[in-house]
Amino acid sequence: MTAISAQFALTDVTPDMVLSDDLLDPQGQVLLPKGATLTEHTIESLHRHNVVSVRIAMGELTPEEDAIQRAHFQNRLTQLFRKSDDDNANGLLHRYIRHFRLGDEA
Template identity: 40%
Template sequence: MSKQSRYLPLTKLEAGMVLAHDLLDKMGHVLLPAGVTLSDATIKSIAHHDVHLLSVVSDAGEQIIDVEELQRQLKRIDYLFRHASNEGAMQTLRQFIVHYREGLTS
């Protein structure tokens, strides 16, 4: 069975979930490597690093991200790119990020 990842807010994380990607701090240092199984203590400590979403491993066929969270992320992307022109590199970057969040890229 192939594995994929999904993004969850910290409030929806549970002990036993597996981290899909390295968790980095603001400076790019690895806080937790991919593959770590989360514990209650780990989840609590992550909150102290201003982390709002975490990528965890999910089985193929499972919903990758809930609709409300996706809408929140897309609104945030719109806000971040509000001053960008509708063409050029910034628009290409915006489209890539939207496709990534929608799960259209691997």
């Protein structure tokens, strides 16, 4: 199943929310790992690190919703890359996006 997440301003975050992605500082160092449960102390610490927003886990899609979303992405990518071939930069971009969105081989 596919996880659902949303971007929240740090001012809207409350304790017990769970990060959906690693939280990185500007140098790329991990401040908090994916799956970390926020506490009042960690939220205060993030304010001190000038973090303004975080991605929060919101649940998971059902298999039916996941299939609908995959079909939507597949149709959209087919439309966007209808005139490209695999031998040019557009083809390479198409393969990378398919891998990112659909998990297909790049």
